[in-house]
Amino acid sequence: MPTSFVLNGKATTLDADPNMPLLWAIREVAGLPGTKFGCGMALCGACSVHLDGQSIRSCVTPLASVAGREVRTIEGLQSHAAKAVQAAWIALQVPQCGYCQSGQIMSAAALLEKNASPTDADIDGAMSGNICRCATYSRIRAGIHAAARSIKAQV
Amino acid sequence: MSADTAVPRRRTRREFLKEAGTVTAVALTIGFEWAGTSRRASALAAARTRSTFTPNAFVRIGADDSVTVIAKHLEMGQGAYTGIATIVAEELDADWTQIRVESAPADAKRYANLAFGTMQGTGGSSAMANSWTQLREAGAKARAMLLAAAAKGWKVPAAELTVDKGIIYHAGSKRQATFGSLVATAASLPVPDTVTLKDPKDFELIGHQAPRVDVPAKVDGTAQFTLDVALPGMLVALLKRAPQFGATVKSFDASAATRVKGVVKVVQVPRGVAVIAQSFWAAKQGRDALIVEWDDNNAEKRSSAALMEEYRRLADQPARSARKDGDAVAAIRDATHRMSASYEFPFLAHAPMEPLDAVVKLTSNSCEIWAGDQFQTVDQANAARTAGLDPQQVSIHTLYAGGSFGRRANPYSDYIVEAVSIAKAYGADGTPIKLQWTREDDIHGGLYRPMYYHKLEAGLSDQKELTGWRHVIVGQSILSGTLMEFMVKDGIDPTSVEGAANIAYVIPNVSVELATTKTGVPTLWWRVVGSSHTTFAVEAFIDEVAHAAGQDGFTFRRRLLEHHPRMKGVLELAAEKAGWSGAPLPKGKGRGIAVAEAFKTFVAQVAEVSVDDKGYVSVDRVVCAVDCGIPINPDVIAAQMEGGIGFGLGAVLYGAITLKEGRVEQDNFNSYRVLRMNEMPKVEVHIVPSMEAPTGVGEPGVAPVGPAVANAIFAATGKRVYVLPFPKPGTA
Numbered sequence: 001m002p003t004s005f006v007l008n009g010k011a012t013t014l015d016a017d018p019n020m021p022l023l024w025a026i027r028e029v030a031g032l033p034g035t036k037f038g039c040g041m042a043l044c045g046a047c048s049v050h051l052d053g054q055s056i057r058s059c060v061t062p063l064a065s066v067a068g069r070e071v072r073t074i075e076g077l078q079s080h081a082a083k084a085v086q087a088a089w090i091a092l093q094v095p096q097c098g099y100c101q102s103g104q105i106m107s108a109a110a111l112l113e114k115n116a117s118p119t120d121a122d123i124d125g126a127m128s129g130n131i132c133r134c135a136t137y138s139r140i141r142a143g144i145h146a147a148a149r150s151i152k153a154q155v
Numbered sequence: 156m157s158a159d160t161a162v163p164r165r166r167t168r169r170e171f172l173k174e175a176g177t178v179t180a181v182a183l184t185i186g187f188e189w190a191g192t193s194r195r196a197s198a199l200a201a202a203r204t205r206s207t208f209t210p211n212a213f214v215r216i217g218a219d220d221s222v223t224v225i226a227k228h229l230e231m232g233q234g235a236y237t238g239i240a241t242i243v244a245e246e247l248d249a250d251w252t253q254i255r256v257e258s259a260p261a262d263a264k265r266y267a268n269l270a271f272g273t274m275q276g277t278g279g280s281s282a283m284a285n286s287w288t289q290l291r292e293a294g295a296k297a298r299a300m301l302l303a304a305a306a307k308g309w310k311v312p313a314a315e316l317t318v319d320k321g322i323i324y325h326a327g328s329k330r331q332a333t334f335g336s337l338v339a340t341a342a343s344l345p346v347p348d349t350v351t352l353k354d355p356k357d358f359e360l361i362g363h364q365a366p367r368v369d370v371p372a373k374v375d376g377t378a379q380f381t382l383d384v385a386l387p388g389m390l391v392a393l394l395k396r397a398p399q400f401g402a403t404v405k406s407f408d409a410s411a412a413t414r415v416k417g418v419v420k421v422v423q424v425p426r427g428v429a430v431i432a433q434s435f436w437a438a439k440q441g442r443d444a445l446i447v448e449w450d451d452n453n454a455e456k457r458s459s460a461a462l463m464e465e466y467r468r469l470a471d472q473p474a475r476s477a478r479k480d481g482d483a484v485a486a487i488r489d490a491t492h493r494m495s496a497s498y499e500f501p502f503l504a505h506a507p508m509e510p511l512d513a514v515v516k517l518t519s520n521s522c523e524i525w526a527g528d529q530f531q532t533v534d535q536a537n538a539a540r541t542a543g544l545d546p547q548q549v550s551i552h553t554l555y556a557g558g559s560f561g562r563r564a565n566p567y568s569d570y571i572v573e574a575v576s577i578a579k580a581y582g583a584d585g586t587p588i589k590l591q592w593t594r595e596d597d598i599h600g601g602l603y604r605p606m607y608y609h610k611l612e613a614g615l616s617d618q619k620e621l622t623g624w625r626h627v628i629v630g631q632s633i634l635s636g637t638l639m640e641f642m643v644k645d646g647i648d649p650t651s652v653e654g655a656a657n658i659a660y661v662i663p664n665v666s667v668e669l670a671t672t673k674t675g676v677p678t679l680w681w682r683v684v685g686s687s688h689t690t691f692a693v694e695a696f697i698d699e700v701a702h703a704a705g706q707d708g709f710t711f712r713r714r715l716l717e718h719h720p721r722m723k724g725v726l727e728l729a730a731e732k733a734g735w736s737g738a739p740l741p742k743g744k745g746r747g748i749a750v751a752e753a754f755k756t757f758v759a760q761v762a763e764v765s766v767d768d769k770g771y772v773s774v775d776r777v778v779c780a781v782d783c784g785i786p787i788n789p790d791v792i793a794a795q796m797e798g799g800i801g802f803g804l805g806a807v808l809y810g811a812i813t814l815k816e817g818r819v820e821q822d823n824f825n826s827y828r829v830l831r832m833n834e835m836p837k838v839e840v841h842i843v844p845s846m847e848a849p850t851g852v853g854e855p856g857v858a859p860v861g862p863a864v865a866n867a868i869f870a871a872t873g874k875r876v877y878v879l880p881f882p883k884p885g886t887a
Contacts, residue, residue, distance in 0.1 A: 017416070020436045028434050033383040034376020036557070037435075038508050039594040043824040046508060074376035089374045093366060093790055096798055097232030098373030099380060099508040099557025124833035131824060133508045133558045134232045135801020137835035139794070 005066045008032075008076025018064035023047045025063045026073055034074035034102045038131070045130030048103035049073050055110035055126075074102040080154065082109035084147040092143045096134035104130050108144050117148055208338035210300050210346055212265040213293040214243055220321060220335035222249045227259045227266035227275060228282040229529045230369060231507075231556035231563070232798075233853035234791035235282040237367040239290060241787055242283075245360045246294030246353060249334070250321035256368050258553035261531035276530040278564045278680070280754040280851025283787055287849055295350040297341075304340035305332050355785065355846060364790040369555065381512045381554050384525045386587040389514070390419055392577045393438040393591060395445050396427040399454035399817035400601055401675045404428060404447060411444035421445065422580035426569075429577045435591055455675025456817040459606060462674060463499060466608035466629040470497070474627055474668035475646045477656040481664035483612075486623030490614025494703055496696050497611070499878045500630075500688040501811035503604035503681050504597065504827055509557020511570040511592040511600075517542055517578035518585045522549040526571060527556025529564035533638070537568035541575040542583070560682040560802070565602055566637035567677070598827050599819045603812050604681030605631040607651075609692040619704040621715070623664040626655050626692070631678050632671045646671065650680060654689030654858065659722050659752060660697065660715035676814070682802060683854040686753045691807070691879065694749035694862030699875060708748045708866060709735050716750075721782050724843055725759040726750045728780035732841050733761035740871075743767065744775075747866025751858035755850040757782040757843075760800070762836070762863035766871045772881070774804060774836040774864055782843035783850045792852045793840040799856025800838050805830030807861040809880050 002015045014029045026032045038046030042057035049058045050072040085108045095101045111118055111126040123141050208216040215223040224243045230236040236256040244254050259266045267273050270281035305323045306313035309330055317324045324331045372378040407428045409421035417437025422429050430441035487493055514525040522542045528534055528551050539546040556563055574590035607630035614623040632648035634640055642649060647669055656667045681687055701711030709730045716723040740746060743766055750759040763776040779796045786792055809828035813820045821827040865876040
């Protein structure tokens with residue numbers, strides 16, 4: 001049964017099992033492989049995407065549940081906050097293996113879109129669901145603060 | 156930077172698929188061009204048809220001025236691609252923005268790890284150390300040939316030419332030329348036999364942190380991992396493996412599995428039963444529906460608690476000697492003050508973020524593999540044996556690995572062999588098949604850091620001098636029974652005792668002994684290998700000895716390291732930067748120090764912890780000093796120390812694989828916990844300036860953090876840690 005939703009700003013219909021997790025629908029059916037598989041149980045955040053602006057775990061989100069809603073992946077990031085996060089990630093050389101970073105960036109962008117000046121505690125709250133086995137956490141934290149500063153400087 | 160700039164427009168998935176199809180139809184060399192970097196980096200086959208200059212196995216310069224460095228090492232996050240490119244670009248005087256990195260094919264003749272001998276692979280923090288001279292020469296020879304080409308064209312002596320950022324200048328005639336404009340001439344010239352390398356004082360890139368070549372693609376989602384390989388007609392396989400190590404398939408019922416929409420075939424292979432489907436989701440549902448009966452006659456059925464009990468007993472039996480200076484037993488017996496302690500270490504899973512995966516395209520006379528491959532020529536040989544082919548018929552495209560921590564470097568090539576065996580059972584008809592492990596497969600899948608039991612004894616004289624040290628280690632050998640068994644000498648697996656047998660402290664009587672155990676649990680090196688447990692035991696116990704001697708941990712260690720300037724150097728630097736001798740920390744907080752040598756790199760760390768009324772520990776700050784010889788890229792070194800500290804900290808706080816009746820009790824990141832953002836301490840890294848040859852940084856930073864934290868907990872609470880992970884998560 002086809003499911004229709006907005007994917008990275010474009011009306012999209014995917015003909016796939018409605019119970020298929022959104023992760024596999026966007027990767028294997030829509031062909032957007034930037035979102036990663038890490039645990040399949042919403043424990044690691046590698047599969048984070050935005051659903052109506054919230055960072056969610058696509059590995060446990062059935063495709064049918066996003067019908068009529070707006071999904072954004074790393075491939076479709078456009079907001080000022082998201083661009084600031086990506087720029088900070090490059091400036092601070094955040095990634096190591098890089099596998100979790102799409103998810104980290106999605107969670108960081110969602111945080112900054114809601115909270116322009118996150119504290120360390122806010123960052124802990126928003127980012128503790130995103131595991132990085134390379135433990136790039138210090139740079140992720142610094143990257144979010146740097147992105148917040150650059151967004152303010154632009155305003 | 157990197158090949159990303161080659162194709163500025165973002166490709167759609169469809170375009171990529173189309174191109175990937177074309178690419179695989181053309182040839183192997185094109186295939187690896189898009190491997191390992193970015194999907195946008197496909198670097199168009201057209202570019203290859205123009206003239207290029209390939210002076211050696213490591214450098215290719217294009218008419219478009221691109222400088223492609225061929226990486227014989229895997230990029231798994233440790234920064235190897237950037238380090239390799241930095242060394243070549245330095246001697247070549249290339250512009251960093253011209254640099255691209257491409258993964259090498261499996262070829263022991265050209266791409267052996269010189270630290271390993273004749274095999275190609277990445278591990279033991281050896282990428283920079285073994286490449287250093289080889290790549291400096293590769294870059295310098297390419298530069299000499301480009302200079303000769305310019306000199307020939309301009310009819311001027313090569314000695315009058317200078318090179319800066321990829322452009323060759325002749326000041327006298329005010330002429331200049333880019334590398335790309337000289338490739339045709341350079342390619343026609345002989346390769347010089349010898350070449351003069353730069354004086355290190357003239358280094359412009361080395362030591363000056365060029366940005367990583369892989370970061371842009373890892374920030375916009377285009378970096379190419381094995382998970383992302385999508386070839387036309389590709390199927391996805393999930394393998395149901397035995398619930399106990401050593402169990403085998405007795406029978407299976409695939410009727411429900413084959414009814415799942417999208418499931419194509421169910422096949423039995425040596426390691427279990429594979430469900431092959433058109434998508435991951437279909438394969439997963441098919442595997443969930445598969446019924447397998449297992450024969451557990453030869454399975455390991457013991458629990459890890461029972462194994463540890465056996466290990467404790469073995470520590471009191473005679474063991475093999477790994478080091479013997481003087482007579483430690485007598486010295487301890489005759490000492491004024493005697494002390495002892497034991498330490499218990501669990502099995503640990505590597506749990507890289509990318510669950511293991513490999514794509515195999517097998518025919519009757521060829522086998523093509525895509526993987527985050529860490530042991531290329533070993534995997535090539537194992538794949539060939541499994542497929543019934545010659546190694547030369549197996550080609551490997553090494554892609555970025557989403558972490559490894561040792562897991563992908565294994566003499567069994569377990570996940571590669573599984574993928575090949577599935578492709579063979581499917582029919583070896585050229586259908587590409589991606590074997591995908593789930594996180595549960597990874598946590599249950601074995602090849603763990605072995606469990607160990609350590610027993611230490613020490614004796615102090617009436618002057619509180621350390622006179623005797625005895626260290627008994629009990630645990631499995633990683634190397635025995637593998638193709639690397641030759642490294643086991645006189646029953647001593649060096650990976651079981653490294654960090655203990657080479658204890659750097661001056662002690663007149665030392666005995667280090669090893670009792671090697673056998674279990675049915677497959678084991679493997681885990682980031683920093685032996686020092687992942689030996690450093691904890693040595694550094695926790697020496698701290699206890701220091702306390703008994705009435706000295707602080709830093710002063711006591713420094714006195715025993717007077718003869719060892721590099722070890723002493725990092726110890727002093729870490730202590731100084733951490734304010735070791737400054738004001739004491741308030742109640743409930745503590746500072747601990749530890750030092751290690753691993754893979755010829757020296758690291759000291761000072762940890763500061765807070766322990767609350769309920770015993771919950773938080774690690775507030777870690778100050779790290781590292782001496783890795785000439786620092787090739789200081790920012791990558793700092794990143795590896797930061798990451799190593801987080802990785803090691805997660806393990807001592809939470810990491811444990813336990814067995815009950817031979818079954819692994821953990822499943823996923825809920826029960827196999829790792830460090831998260833809110834638990835990451837502030838980390839400061841200080842690099843010792845050095846002119847020694849460079850050594851590795853991927854692993855050594857892991858070693859000291861556990862004991863530094865344990866020693867800090869003692870300083871805060873008066874309680875020592877003897878069992879890892881900390882008995883109640885997050886508490887002392």
